[in-house]
Amino acid sequence: MHILLVEDDDSLAAGLQQALGREGFVVNHVASGRLALAAVAAEQPDIIVLDLGLPDMDGLDVLSQIRDKGVRSAVLVLTARGEIGDRIAGLDRGADDYLPKPFDMQELAARLRAFERRLSTAASSKICIGDVELDTAAHAVAVAGQPVEMPRREYMLLKTLMESAGKVLTREALEARLYSWGEEVSSNALEVHIHHLRKKLPDKLIKTVRGIGYTVSAT
Template identity: 80%
Template structure:
């Protein structure tokens, strides 16, 4: 899942990008409300982590404008404001959840995984099954014929993206967008390398190449 992090504290933002990356999320970061709105309107992410204390405008204004634009992207408000009235104002403005600073990274990741499950085709459960392959988005684990298979983070994210869109062909560009943050160096054959390694761990023909377009996995 791709997250837009809106946070003006650079040191906190660096920690969040790194920590959420380890949890399997792809994170893009902006430091102002105007940049957030531009990013949201250009290419909406799967979810947003939004600080309220931004330098150019209040985070609640960003949230209100996002909703006025008709974007239903899940938003978790992240702020030092912990008064009941502030929490109510955030929820009334369209926030889906609220987490006060200081917070634990594991709690933030757990709350974002709730958003993830809502967006998943397997919304009633954290487990996606296709044939002999079982992917658990809560446990970040993959099983093949009942046996746990160790898969690096990027390969896990790639497999998860494909399985969540089972039966659909995903282009190379769409997959790279899910795997890499803005400005990240990406080798020209990086995606093909990940696919190659995944195929060695999965049943034959689990991942099919659609020549000239991209990749797909069978319908669940």
């Protein structure tokens, strides 16, 4: 999942990027409302984590403009404003969830995983396709009941494909969910990850759609 973090506290943002990266999320960060609007206009993220206390404009105004433009990304408002009126205002303007500061990182990650399930139509944290079971809460993969060890990016790639089972995902879409802005990506990195995954998974689970990308069957 591609997350856009809108947070003006650089140290907090860096910590969130690192912690959520370990949870299997790709997080891109901007520090102002105007940069957030520009980033969303360029490429809609799956989830927006939005602080309300931004230096150039109120986060609620950013939220309103995002929704007025028809952006349907899930939005989690993350702010020090804890009054019930502020929470209601955020929800009324189109926020999907609200988490006041200070917060527990595990709770934030759990709420983001709930967004993931909603976006992928998965009913629980476990996604099963054939003999392959992926548990997004435990960050675990099993094949025919046996645990399979995977590096972080292989796990993220498999999770992305299984969450979108039945859909063909382009190379560009997959890379956007594996790498954040500014990360150096070699030209064959995605193919290398796919190659390693196929060695650990049942034959033909991951299919290549020539000239477009990759997919896994929904059954």
